[in-house]
Amino acid sequence: MSRAETSRLKQIKANLERRALILDSIRAFFKREGFLEVETPLLVPQAAPEQFIAPFTVNGWFLSTSPEMHMKRLLAAGYGSVFQITHCFRKGERGQLHNPEFTMLEWYRVDADYMGIIEDTEKLVLAVAGDLGLGSTIRYQGKDIDLTRPWPRVTVSKAFRKTADWDPVLRHDPERFDLDLVDKVMPGFSANRPTVLLDYPAANASMARLKPGDRKVAERAEVFIAGLELANAYTELTDAAELEKRFREVIEETGDSGGHRPLPRRFLKAMADLPPCGGIALGVDRLVMLLCDAAAIDEVVAFPRELA
Amino acid sequence: MSIEISEVSRNTKLLIDGVPFAVEDVNFVKPGKGRAIYRLKMRNLIDGNPRETTYHSGERVEEVHIASHDMQYLYAESDHYVFMDNESYEQHSVSKDMIGSKAQFLKEGLMVTALTMHDNVIGVDLPKFVELAVVESAMTTKTDTVTAQQKVVVLETGATVNVPTFVKERDILRIDTRTGTYVERVTKK
Numbered sequence: 152m153s154r155a156e157t158s159r160l161k162q163i164k165a166n167l168e169r170r171a172l173i174l175d176s177i178r179a180f181f182k183r184e185g186f187l188e189v190e191t192p193l194l195v196p197q198a199a200p201e202q203f204i205a206p207f208t209v210n211g212w213f214l215s216t217s218p219e220m221h222m223k224r225l226l227a228a229g230y231g232s233v234f235q236i237t238h239c240f241r242k243g244e245r246g247q248l249h250n251p252e253f254t255m256l257e258w259y260r261v262d263a264d265y266m267g268i269i270e271d272t273e274k275l276v277l278a279v280a281g282d283l284g285l286g287s288t289i290r291y292q293g294k295d296i297d298l299t300r301p302w303p304r305v306t307v308s309k310a311f312r313k314t315a316d317w318d319p320v321l322r323h324d325p326e327r328f329d330l331d332l333v334d335k336v337m338p339g340f341s342a343n344r345p346t347v348l349l350d351y352p353a354a355n356a357s358m359a360r361l362k363p364g365d366r367k368v369a370e371r372a373e374v375f376i377a378g379l380e381l382a383n384a385y386t387e388l389t390d391a392a393e394l395e396k397r398f399r400e401v402i403e404e405t406g407d408s409g410g411h412r413p414l415p416r417r418f419l420k421a422m423a424d425l426p427p428c429g430g431i432a433l434g435v436d437r438l439v440m441l442l443c444d445a446a447a448i449d450e451v452v453a454f455p456r457e458l459a
Numbered sequence: 460m461s462i463e464i465s466e467v468s469r470n471t472k473l474l475i476d477g478v479p480f481a482v483e484d485v486n487f488v489k490p491g492k493g494r495a496i497y498r499l500k501m502r503n504l505i506d507g508n509p510r511e512t513t514y515h516s517g518e519r520v521e522e523v524h525i526a527s528h529d530m531q532y533l534y535a536e537s538d539h540y541v542f543m544d545n546e547s548y549e550q551h552s553v554s555k556d557m558i559g560s561k562a563q564f565l566k567e568g569l570m571v572t573a574l575t576m577h578d579n580v581i582g583v584d585l586p587k588f589v590e591l592a593v594v595e596s597a598m599t600t601k602t603d604t605v606t607a608q609q610k611v612v613v614l615e616t617g618a619t620v621n622v623p624t625f626v627k628e629r630d631i632l633r634i635d636t637r638t639g640t641y642v643e644r645v646t647k648k
Contacts, residue, residue: 203494203516243465243495243516246487326515329493357492373491383491 156458166443166451169283173439174236176282177256180275181234186258189233191221193240197415200401201357205242207251214240217432218257219358220418223387226259227424234258236435247447248379250455254435263429264386265359265370269347272374272382272431273300276345276438283442291377291444294342302345302374310348314339320352320367328355337378345376358394359385374433376441382433391422462522464497464514472504472525475512479504479523479576489516504574505557505582525576530583532569540565542573542580551580563618564589564636585636590645591615596628 178188198206198213199220206213218237225233239255260268277298280289287298308320315331317324340346349372353361356369370386388394398414439451449455467473471482480501489495495516502509504525514520530542530551539552540562551573555562557580564585574582595613609621612632620634622641633642 201492203489203492244487244489246485246489249487249489326494329490329496330513332490332493333488333496355492380491 159458160453163450163453166439166445167453169443170439170451172283173279173442174435176279177236177275177435179282180278181258184232184271186232186234186260187230189222189225189230189235191215191218191225191235191237193238195221197413197418199358199415200398200405202401202405207240207242216241217255219430219432220415222257222259222430223425224418224421226261226426226428227421229426232258232260232428245456248437248440250436250448250452252456253448253452256433256435256438257430259387259428259430261426261428265349265372265384265429268384268429268431269302269304269349269372269374270300272384272433273298273302273345275433276376279438280442285442289442289444291441292446294377296342296377296441297344302347303341304347304349304372306350307348307352307368308350310336310339319355320350323352323354325354328352337375337380340375340378342377345374345381348373348375356388356397357385358388358397360388360390379437379441380434381437381441382431384429384431387425387428387430389422389425389427391419391425394422395419460522461519464518464520465495465516467497467499467520467522472523473499473501474521474523474576475501475510479525479574479581480510481525483509523576525574525581528573528575530571530573530580532565532567532571534567535565542571542583544573545570551575553580553583557581558583560639561585561636563639564591564614564616564634566591566616587635587637588633588642589636590631590633591618593622593626593628593630593632596626596630 193215194209195213195215198216204216206216217239218235222233222235236254236256238252240252242251244251260271277287280286280298289296289298308318311331312318315335319328350362350368351371353367353369356371359369359371362368362370372384373380374382436448436451440448443451445451467482467485469482469484473480473482481504482499482501484500486498487495497514499512499514529545531545533541533543538555540555540558542551542553569589572584573580591614593612594615608623610624611619612622612626613619620641622632626644627647630647631645633645635642
């Protein structure tokens with residue numbers, strides 16, 4: 152073993168020990184809440200059509216970018232509320248907060264909507280911080296963060312009007328949306344409290360249900376803590392025809408219709424039986440970063456891409 | 460060669476509007492379901508100025524192969540200086556404009572570092588310090604740049620510098636090529 156590797160692994164050992172405790176704590180939380188832990192394949196015949204998430208290909212198959220479609224097939228079969236901690240793979244995503252292979256915690260609660268899922272998230276993060284003996288205030292990168300429930304909520308419309316002077320719900324401009332979110336909206340969030348950004352424009356709905364009574368927005372919420380985008384929740388869309396329409400649009404927009412990203416037929420077929428539910432994907436590496444006061448994902452992962 | 464922005468990393472060299480840049484830092488930002496944003500911190504390899512540019516996933520940039528060579532200054536001709544690559548013994552002509560005012564410290568045989576792109580010299584770095592002999596120290600004290608403690612001398616390359624009054628002809632001086640100023644007397648005659 153090289154000296155550089157030994158020294159690096161020794162340096163992050165305390166973080167990785169804490170990481171193991173965090174995984175135990177997450178599992179204990181969901182078992183208390185009556186969720187079933189499930190496993191779904193990493194090697195899959197189709198990746199979910201997403202415009203800006205690129206899968207790795209392996210002999211014509213794909214490494215899973217998200218366990219969402221398989222977990223929903225279990226839900227459609229009547230498994231009830233389920234959770235999973237799994238690896239996901241996304242090509243090209245590498246930076247201080249990204250590694251192309253990362254750990255996702257994903258859960259679905261039957262009969263919950265996106266706000267019910269956000270409440271799960273608040274309770275989960277507090278429970279994990281409690282199990283680590285940190286209490287309800289954590290210190291991250293020199294700032295105290297108060298995790299007490301409920302976390303402040305702000306709609307996309309309000310947050311953008313306040314800091315970026317436009318309303319993405321009324322005007323469709325995806326390029327500006329991403330830039331302004333990063334440059335203007337996120338820096339405007341409280342440094343000492345988590346922020347729940349909710350009600351995304353219908354164009355950014357992905358697999359979320361449109362809000363009954365206001366179809367301009369989707370029931371989608373994202374959790375931000377200390378500038379880290381931690382999790383993305385939906386009231387799940389249960390309309391199979393609408394889902395197929397959205398998938399086709401993505402496949403058309405990405406110009407990737409040559410069979411590389413075929414429609415996930417088994418998934419779409421199962422969606423006819425998906426019970427009303429809410430779901431969320433939470434970046435475990437980022438949660439570990441927060442709870443270890445680590446500035447970079449490389450401090451909480453034993454073997455990031457360049458060192459794998 | 461055209462490459463995808465995702466393939467750019469620290470030390471990649473890019474050609475932007477015909478100008479070579481060295482990438483010093485890549486900041487990757489990606490809002491969950493959104494498009495990836497790459498913020499590149501770069502340095503202009505010609506004038507040394509910093510530049511920051513934002514790219515989106517899928518965009519393509521032009522990578523160039525930039526190499527650094529040790530070269531020796533040979534001589535000047537009309538609007539060019541001629542250098543020789545110490546490894547290949549190949550001679551390269553470099554326009555006087557590219558070197559600018561530092562050229563006044565070029566002495567035959569001086570070793571420089573030259574950057575090449577596709578075999579063309581695109582930049583020449585002189586050593587930070589050069590040692591040059593004084594050829595004329597009898598300049599008048601009438602010019603207003605001269606103070607009681609300073610005078611102007613002419614060096615063997617034709618450059619003029621302000622020096623302390625004790626400096627004599629044939630003294631060897633150490634000159635800072637970045638500022639064009641006298642540092643110290645190395646030997647006195």
